[in-house]
Amino acid sequence: MKVHGAAVILGMVILHVADTQDGHWPVHTLCNSNKISVKYRSCDPLQDIGFTLLSSCAQIWTKPITIKLTLPLRKSIDEFYVSMDITFLGDFVFHHDELLCLPNFPRFTFCGSKKGEIINVATSLSTLKIPLKGLYNLMVHGINQDSFQIACVNATLEFH
Numbered sequence: 001m002k003v004h005g006a007a008v009i010l011g012m013v014i015l016h017v018a019d020t021q022d023g024h025w026p027v028h029t030l031c032n033s034n035k036i037s038v039k040y041r042s043c044d045p046l047q048d049i050g051f052t053l054l055s056s057c058a059q060i061w062t063k064p065i066t067i068k069l070t071l072p073l074r075k076s077i078d079e080f081y082v083s084m085d086i087t088f089l090g091d092f093v094f095h096h097d098e099l100l101c102l103p104n105f106p107r108f109t110f111c112g113s114k115k116g117e118i119i120n121v122a123t124s125l126s127t128l129k130i131p132l133k134g135l136y137n138l139m140v141h142g143i144n145q146d147s148f149q150i151a152c153v154n155a156t157l158e159f160h
Contacts, residue, residue, distance in 0.1 A: 030067075030155075031057030040155035043139070047072065054122065061128055068122040071151055076114045077102045079145035081088055087137045132159040 024041060025048045031038040036057055042049045054066040086094040101111035107123035110119045135158045142151040 009046065031060075033058040035160055036060055037158040038155060040153050043154045044149060045153040047074065048069055051153075059127075061131070064122050064124045065125050066122055068120065070094065073113055073115055073117050073118045073119060073150065075144055075148045075150065076112075076148065077101055077144045077150060078112060079113065083141045083143075085139045086141050087139075088134060093136070118153070134159060 027039050027041045028051070028053050029037075031053055033056075038057065040049075042100075046138060050070040052068040054068055054072070055063070057065065059065060067096060078101065079099070082098050082100055084096045085092060085095070086109050103112075106112055108121070110121055115121055135156065138153075138155040138157060140151070140153045140155075141149065144150050
C-alpha cells in the first residue's frame with residue numbers, strides 16, 4: 001500500500017511539471033493591442049509572479065500606464081537589489097542595477113517586508129516618447145541582502 005501511495009504522489013508531481021511547460025511557469029499576457037504586445041514568464045524555478053495592467057495598453061503612447069505587481073515572499077527583504085537588462089535582436093541595449101531598499105532607508109512600502117508576506121506594488125510608467133518597433137526582451141532579477149532571489153521575470157515586448 002505504501003508503494004502505491006508513493007507512486008500516486010510521484011505521478012502527481014511529474015504531471016504537474018509536464019503541465020507547466022517543461023518545468024517552467026506559464027507565459028502570461030500582460031498586454032495585447034495593435035500597438036504593443038507584452039508577455040512575461042517567471043524565471044524563478046520555485047514561484048510564479050503576477051502583473052496586472054490597471055490601464056489600457058493601447059494608451060502607452062498617449063498616457064501613463066499603471067501596472068501592479070503581486071509576489072509572495074519566501075525570504076525577508078531588508079535590502080533589495082534589482083538588475084535589469086534589455087536586448088534587441090540579441091544585442092544588449094540597456095543595463096541598469098539599482099538598490100531599492102536599505103534597512104534604515106526604506107524608499108518603498110515593501111522595504112522591510114518579512115517572509116510569508118505578500119507584496120502588492122502599483123506604479124505608474126510614463127508614456128513612451130519615441131516610437132519603438134520590433135521585439136525587445138526584458139530580464140529583471142531582484143535579490144535580497146543574502147543574495148536570495150526574490151523575483152525573476154523574463155518579458156517580451158513587441159512593438160507593432
